[in-house]
Amino acid sequence: MESREIVHTEKAIFENGLVLESGKAIKPLEIAYETYGRLNSAGTNAVLICHALSGSANAAFWHERAKKPGWWDMYIGPGKAIDTNRYFVVCSNVIGGCYGSSGPSTINPETGREFGLDFPVVTINDMVNAQVMLMEYLGIEKWLCVIGGSMGGMQVLSWAFHHSEKTRGAIPIATTMQHTAQQIAFNAVGRQAIMRDPNWNNGNYYGKALPFQGLAVARMIGHITYLSDEAMNIKFARRLREKEAYGYDFSIDFEIESYLDYQGDSFVRRFDANSYLYLTKAIDYFEIYSEIQDSESVKAMDVDFLVLSFSSDWLYPPSQVEEIAKFLESYNKDVSYCCISSDYGHDSFLLYNESQDRLIRGFLGHLYDNV
Amino acid sequence: MESREIVHTEKAIFENGLVLESGKAIKPLEIAYETYGRLNSAGTNAVLICHALSGSANAAFWHERAKKPGWWDMYIGPGKAIDTNRYFVVCSNVIGGCYGSSGPSTINPETGREFGLDFPVVTINDMVNAQVMLMEYLGIEKWLCVIGGSMGGMQVLSWAFHHSEKTRGAIPIATTMQHTAQQIAFNAVGRQAIMRDPNWNNGNYYGKALPFQGLAVARMIGHITYLSDEAMNIKFARRLREKEAYGYDFSIDFEIESYLDYQGDSFVRRFDANSYLYLTKAIDYFEIYSEIQDSESVKAMDVDFLVLSFSSDWLYPPSQVEEIAKFLESYNKDVSYCCISSDYGHDSFLLYNESQDRLIRGFLGHLYDNV
Numbered sequence: 001m002e003s004r005e006i007v008h009t010e011k012a013i014f015e016n017g018l019v020l021e022s023g024k025a026i027k028p029l030e031i032a033y034e035t036y037g038r039l040n041s042a043g044t045n046a047v048l049i050c051h052a053l054s055g056s057a058n059a060a061f062w063h064e065r066a067k068k069p070g071w072w073d074m075y076i077g078p079g080k081a082i083d084t085n086r087y088f089v090v091c092s093n094v095i096g097g098c099y100g101s102s103g104p105s106t107i108n109p110e111t112g113r114e115f116g117l118d119f120p121v122v123t124i125n126d127m128v129n130a131q132v133m134l135m136e137y138l139g140i141e142k143w144l145c146v147i148g149g150s151m152g153g154m155q156v157l158s159w160a161f162h163h164s165e166k167t168r169g170a171i172p173i174a175t176t177m178q179h180t181a182q183q184i185a186f187n188a189v190g191r192q193a194i195m196r197d198p199n200w201n202n203g204n205y206y207g208k209a210l211p212f213q214g215l216a217v218a219r220m221i222g223h224i225t226y227l228s229d230e231a232m233n234i235k236f237a238r239r240l241r242e243k244e245a246y247g248y249d250f251s252i253d254f255e256i257e258s259y260l261d262y263q264g265d266s267f268v269r270r271f272d273a274n275s276y277l278y279l280t281k282a283i284d285y286f287e288i289y290s291e292i293q294d295s296e297s298v299k300a301m302d303v304d305f306l307v308l309s310f311s312s313d314w315l316y317p318p319s320q321v322e323e324i325a326k327f328l329e330s331y332n333k334d335v336s337y338c339c340i341s342s343d344y345g346h347d348s349f350l351l352y353n354e355s356q357d358r359l360i361r362g363f364l365g366h367l368y369d370n371v
Numbered sequence: 372m373e374s375r376e377i378v379h380t381e382k383a384i385f386e387n388g389l390v391l392e393s394g395k396a397i398k399p400l401e402i403a404y405e406t407y408g409r410l411n412s413a414g415t416n417a418v419l420i421c422h423a424l425s426g427s428a429n430a431a432f433w434h435e436r437a438k439k440p441g442w443w444d445m446y447i448g449p450g451k452a453i454d455t456n457r458y459f460v461v462c463s464n465v466i467g468g469c470y471g472s473s474g475p476s477t478i479n480p481e482t483g484r485e486f487g488l489d490f491p492v493v494t495i496n497d498m499v500n501a502q503v504m505l506m507e508y509l510g511i512e513k514w515l516c517v518i519g520g521s522m523g524g525m526q527v528l529s530w531a532f533h534h535s536e537k538t539r540g541a542i543p544i545a546t547t548m549q550h551t552a553q554q555i556a557f558n559a560v561g562r563q564a565i566m567r568d569p570n571w572n573n574g575n576y577y578g579k580a581l582p583f584q585g586l587a588v589a590r591m592i593g594h595i596t597y598l599s600d601e602a603m604n605i606k607f608a609r610r611l612r613e614k615e616a617y618g619y620d621f622s623i624d625f626e627i628e629s630y631l632d633y634q635g636d637s638f639v640r641r642f643d644a645n646s647y648l649y650l651t652k653a654i655d656y657f658e659i660y661s662e663i664q665d666s667e668s669v670k671a672m673d674v675d676f677l678v679l680s681f682s683s684d685w686l687y688p689p690s691q692v693e694e695i696a697k698f699l700e701s702y703n704k705d706v707s708y709c710c711i712s713s714d715y716g717h718d719s720f721l722l723y724n725e726s727q728d729r730l731i732r733g734f735l736g737h738l739y740d741n742v
Contacts, residue, residue: 022619121619181603181627182595188628189591192635193564195621196584213567220560221592224553232552238658246656248393248492250566250648254655256552257559264563277621284625285617287609 005077007061007070009034009093009100012137018095018130024120028109031134032057032100033092036076037084039140044371046140047082047364048131048167049091050148050155052350053222053279054271056099059091060084074352081361082147086368090138094155095130096122096278104274105206117203122278124151124286128158135166144367145169147360149308149349150316151279154286157324161292164301169367171360173308174349176316177289177324183315186225187280190218194273203274215273216264223263228312228345232256289327298331305335306363308356310348336363376448378432378441380405380464380471383508389466389501395491399480402505403428403471404463407447408455410511415742417511418453418735419502419538420462421519421526423721424593424650425642427470430462431455445723452732453518457739461509465526466501467493467649475645476577488574493649495522495657499529506537515738516540518731520720521687522650525657528695532663535672540738542731544679545720547687548660548695554686557596558651561589565644574645586644587635594634599683599716603627660698669702676706677734679727681719707734 009032017027034057039046049059049072060076062069076082076089093101096119104119111118135143146159146167153175160170176183194200197214205211227235236256240246243253252258292298305328309321318339325337340355342348349356380403388398405428410417420430420443431447433440447453447460464472467490475490506514517530517538524546531541547554565571568585576582598606607627611617614624623629663669676699680692689710696708711726713719720727 022617024619117621121621178609180600181607181609181625182598182600184609184625185591185595185603185627185631188625188631189588189595191621192591192632193588196588198569198584213569217560217564217567217588220556220563224556224560227553229551229553232556236552238549238552238555246393248395250488250492250562250652254552254555254559256556260556260559261563281621 005061006064007034007036007058008063009057011100012134014133014137018126018133020120020126021123022120026095026102026120029095029130029133030100030102030106031092031095031130033090033134034058034070035138036060036089037087039088039138043139043141044144045086045368046088046090046143048135048143048146048159049076049082049089050131050146050152051091051094052148052150052152053283054267055152056097057091057093060089071350075357075360081357082364087144087364090134090140092131092134094127094279096127096275096282098272098275101130103272104203104278105272114206116206116274119274119278121281123282124154125158125162127282128155128162131155131159132163132166141166143167144371145171145364147171147173149173150175150346151283154283154288157288160303160305161288161298161301164297164303167303168371169304169306169363171306171308171363172324173356174310174313174316174321174346175324176320177327178287179284180320184284186221187284190221191277191280193217193221194276200273205273210268211273212268215268215271215276218276219267220260220264223260225315226345226347228314228343230312230343231345231347234343235259301331301333303333304363304367305333306359307335307337308349308359309339310342310344310346311339312343313346313348315346376432377435378405378407378429379434380428382471383505385504385508389497389504391491391497392494393492397466397473397491400466400501400504401471401473401477402463402466402501404461404505405429406509407431407460408458410459410509414510414512415515416457416739417459417461417514419506419514419517419530420447420453420460421502421517421523422462422465423519423521423523424654425638426523427468428462428464431460442721446728446731452728453735458515458735461505461511463502463505465498465650467498467646467653469643469646472501474643475574475649476643485577487577487645490645490649492652494653495525496529496533498653499526499533502526502530503534503537512537514538515742516542516735518542518544520544521546521717522654525654525659528659531674531676532659532669532672535668535674538674539742540675540677540734542677542679542734543695544727545681545684545687545692545717546695547691548698549658550655551691555655557592558655561592562648562651564588564592565647571644576644581639582644583639586639586642586647589647590638591631591635594631596686597716597718599685599714601683601714602716602718605714606630672702672704674704675738676704677730678706678708679720679730680710681713681715681717682710683714684717684719686717
């Protein structure tokens with residue numbers, strides 16, 4: 001059931017800019033965003049969607065001439081779990097990204113050229129502070145709920161813990177309060193793959209040969225962590241690609257190799273290598289668990305939580321996601337936790353899943369009915 | 372307790388060469404090997420050690436001016452688990468490797484230059500067939516036992532299933548009968564990292580700029596799979612490297628990043644990128660489980676097995692290693708299986724572990740006493 005309604009990405013420009021956690025500033029600050037549905041007169045039906053590493057502001061509906069709808073269109077639309085007949089839905093591209101918000105591929109007004117590594121390093125909290133500015137720009141005082149998976153879930157946690165007065169509910173999905181060493185390691189190797197590509201050229205590659213090969217390798221590493229071993233065995237097993245027997249050479253033998261190659265090579269056509277560095281760094285820096293230890297703000301926080309994990313997610317395994325719920329319970333917060341059974345690994349949150357649909361739909365409805 | 376005895380790598384040259392599973396041949400065939408201890412007059416005390424991906428024939432004792440002893444010196448030596456006062460121990464470099472046996476960096480006699488990709492693709496069974504030639508060359512009719520971990524364990528399985536008349540015992544450690552899609556995926560991305568390095572130049576890089584960056588990235592990916600999440604958290608957690616706070620740049624922030632960088636950069640000084648391609652391909656091709664289904668040779672096989680796994684190994688998790696033991700049990704073979712408790716992930720088999728020591732020592736002693 002595709003929603004063929006055409007939507008556009010809008011842009012908000014804040015000339016005074018945003019001061020970041022590093023002390024540096026993005027000035028002016030540009031935020032690309034989309035909205036679906038209408039804000040009600042009481043301003044009580046606004047829902048913020050936070051995207052993951054490779055996502056954009058186009059969370060739902062169709063861009064003109066697009067080949068597919070927004071990345072969470074299966075959950076957002078008329079009558080869907082995040083019902084645009086009922087809710088005013090907002091999604092913005094994160095700062096540091098490459099889909100319209102300020103990032104390393106933005107033109108530096110001082111030089112007339114892309115920022116590259118002159119763009120300041122951003123954190124998850126910075127991304128959320130930019131969203132706070134967008135919220136005020138849109139005339140929203142409080143979100144009904146903030147929802148997101150993976151890096152989006154980290155933004156949800158930043159909203160809930162650092163701006164708890166600005167949201168009634170929070171749905172962090174397939175995410176963590178901070179990366180373990182192994183999780184940092186996967187991102188770090190992805191960054192090394194890019195930075196060791198000679199075309200990367202210390203980030204100054206715009207208008208020249210791009211670091212396609214490094215970015216493709218980084219994306220392939222990512223994809224291994226997004227899919228579960230089960231999912232890969234269901235989808236590919238040890239099947240050969242258009243061959244009856246081993247090729248005894250170094251061309252593609254296995255279907256899984258072909259899949260990863262395709263994922264790597266198609267990603268480089270739509271994503272900026274520097275943004276990959278910035279966003280993975282923001283993810284690795286995120287450590288809200290350390291930030292909020294014994295803080296009075298957690299005790300005072302009045303936000304309802306729905307925390308979701310997926311059984312076959314090995315990037316953020318259920319046990320790690322559940323720690324968020326346990327932490328909240330230790331402060332007597334209102335939290336529901338559910339581990340959804342799925343074979344599709346970390347990617348599960350991006351696919352249609354009836355349980356995820358039902359849980360989000362029910363939680364949002366309950367929040368809305370109790371405003 | 373270091374064994375300071377100095378040893379040298381020997382070389383055996385077989386002018387008639389070896390015909391491979393692909394139908395191609397390595398001619399002449401060169402095998403680099405080391406031996407420790409003495410073959411007894413009955414020829415019943417010979418033990419073959421099979422090395423893993425980055426290993427060499429130097430399994431024990433010291434090379435002249437070496438900074439460390441052979442890779443399994445903690446288990447091989449006088450009075451050690453594989454007691455060189457009692458056993459005649461042999462270890463050879465695999466074909467396709469870069470430590471003295473025929474491989475892509477060997478000089479092609481027809482051109483006077485390194486083979487590069489003109490070297491034929493080899494399989495685990497080919498590696499073992501080369502070892503069979505070495506065995507005859509050394510005058511050994513039957514091994515007391517064949518022992519190895521990871522890729523070495525695959526060679527052990529090839530020996531046991533395809534040359535069962537040539538060994539009394541087999542100790543496959545932290546290994547599998549065939550790679551899953553995810554295991555192929557990790558190797559495939561490593562190969563892509565090398566092949567997408569412009570210096571790789573289709574394998575013709577000898578004497579020119581080497582594909583260091585690609586090989587370093589491949590090695591970093593490998594290291595993530597060799598260490599467990601637990602081991603990384605014990606060793607590194609989220610600790611910063613020589614910093615009090617985040618650097619807010621793309622230099623090294625975390626200790627785990629520094630560790631991986633070091634592992635990647637030091638590996639390229641000692642390993643050939645093409646050999647990395649050949650050996651990972653051999654590992655991915657290995658599918659002895661499919662080869663031996665319902666075969667009469669398995670029913671006839673008379674080999675005693677000790678199968679070992681490590682609790683925190685997530686590259687070859689205990690459940691997958693145990694499948695080897697279950698398969699053997701289904702044929703009523705003499706098999707002991709033990710999952711050794713260890714925090715160090717797949718790398719555990721390369722470290723000193725008292726349980727591994729005791730189990731290997733006991734199993735070998737029992738074999739020897741019952742010759």
